[in-house]
Every structure is written in C-alpha cells, then in structure tokens.
Amino acid sequence: MQSKFKTSDDSEIILTELMQPNYSNFSGKIHGGFILSLMDKAAFACASKFSGQYCVTASVNRVDFLNPIEVGELVTMKARINYVGNSSMVVGIRVESQNIQTGEVKHCNSSYFSMVAKDENGKSVKVPGLVIRNNNELRRFLRSIKRLKSSNERDEEFKSENFKQSQHDVNLDSYNVKIEFN
Template structure:
C-alpha cells in the first residue's frame, strides 16, 4: 500500500455503464435484480480496492430497494464512492440509474451500501487509508453511514438481549396480516 494515510473520495470513485440485453431479463421481461446485484458487487469491489489498494471482500449489503424496473435495451449506469472508512472496512455507496437511450429519460433504480473489508495476501484484514471529505455531500454520506451502523448495532443488541421477549411484541402483530396458532404449551 502507498504511504498515503488519507485519500480523497474522488481518488476511488468508479462509474460503469452497461447496455441491458435480453439475456439479463427475468420471467417478467425486466432486468433480473440478481444480475444488477452482481454488477453492484463488482463495482463495490473495484471502488473499495482502489481506495485500499488491496483485495477486498463483501461483508454486508445494506438497503437494496429496487425503486424502478430496468427495461431491456436501457443503459444502466452505476456510480460508486467510498462513503465511510473504519479500521479495515469501507462503506461503498452505489447509485444505479437506467437511461432509455431513445428518449434520454433517466430513472433512479436503486441506491445501496456495501460494506467491504480489505484483505492482505494471507486473507487477514488489513488497515485502510482514512478519508478526506471535500464537500458537504461527502460529510453527509459519512455521517449517514455512522447512523446506519449505530441503528444496526442497536437493533442487534435489542434482539440478542436476554431480556428480549416475543410476548412483549405480540400486540404489534394486530395490525398485520398474520394469524398466530401456537400449540397450547407455547401460550
């Protein structure tokens, strides 16, 4: 790795575009979400590897909401940047847009956050450079990443707690389309 202890977000920003073909479609005639996730994983790898200057692996994927379908023949563009760095991990934000190349209409299809971990040649986690934030958008993305991590830890802590009782949450189920039919010993 280079001697740089901090790198600008722009130094590892990556963008790819690909024309969507019939072979990428699902049974409904739209581009298969799994195919898009595969491309997103590739761009997250490229972005994180550029920042860390080493091999990276995907540790988790957060918030994949498919907002708009992608049609065959549209040009899909993915933009990735490092939004947050920890000791050995990076959160890569990815924005996916599709463009109808005949009309020029552009749709935001999804945004997602991939947590990538830098690895050395032995497969051990490796420290990554810090991040230089150059504008308020970059600051906002860094802070949002922190908030998402805190929320995730809080949720995991609540669910893993020995005090967690499903009985306390049963009233919440009244507004959902669910029936509970437990054997007597569970009531």
C-alpha cells in the first residue's frame, strides 16, 4: 500500500555520467539531444520512484541550454517532484557539468517534465499527494500551477476555432515575417 502523501525528498534522483567523445556534436560539444535523453531518464526514474508506478513523459516545458558541456566533464542531473495532480507530476531537473581537472561547476540547463503514472494496462492512475515543507517547495509548486494554467490558456486562445486576429494587436513590422493572405 503506497502512502497518500510523500515529500519531494522521496522522489529525488541524482544521475551522474562522464561525457564521452561519442556524445559530441560536430562542434565538439555534447549533443543537446543526448542531454535531453538523459533528462528523460531522470524524469522517468524520479516520477516512478515517487508514484510507485510506470510513468510516461507527457510534455517537456522549455529547455534552455545555458552553457555548453565539454567532452570529459561529469554531468549531474538532479531531479525531484515539484507538483502533483491526479495522475500527473511535474519533475524539475537541474543539469550541471563539472570539469574534472579544475573542479569548476556550471549550471547548464533547467527544465520541467510533465509525467503521467500508468498501470499495467496503460490507464492513468492516481499518484500520492505532495507534502510541502518549506518556502522553496511552495514556490516550485505554485510556479508549476502558473506554468500549467498559462499553457492551457495559450492553447485555448490559439486553437484554430478560437483564433481571432482582431484580438491580437501586434505590430509585426519589427519581425522577420511577410504576410501574404490569399
């Protein structure tokens, strides 16, 4: 029987991997797609650990690559649950690289993965609630609510059946766009 409520500590995953030459892109930096793959693994492990269920990735919210990662650096991903719904969870992931020779640590990326818990038949299942114990955890939870709400509002606003050009008073002159309606 799983607990009705858990802390974000109950979900914490730390994944560390040495960056090898075969992970690099044409410019000699670690390929962003490889980092995304590692992040997805960390999100899966974190959400599954918290929920006690198999989890799938529903969406990834904004991925900003802040600093390049070099071959030979250690990359550490720290993942934990920031928000829970009924069957969904938002996993916050922080990616850092460390130069093994100098010890310098760089923040390379932060991202948010929405994960959904599934049963053996692929049906969504309820996840434990989240115990919030401090101001930082409350900030993360509320930020997730705001991100989800604004995403849903934007999706609704720009659905083709809802879109009204007159509601968007934007001067497109400063953008690299040419409009030619037929």
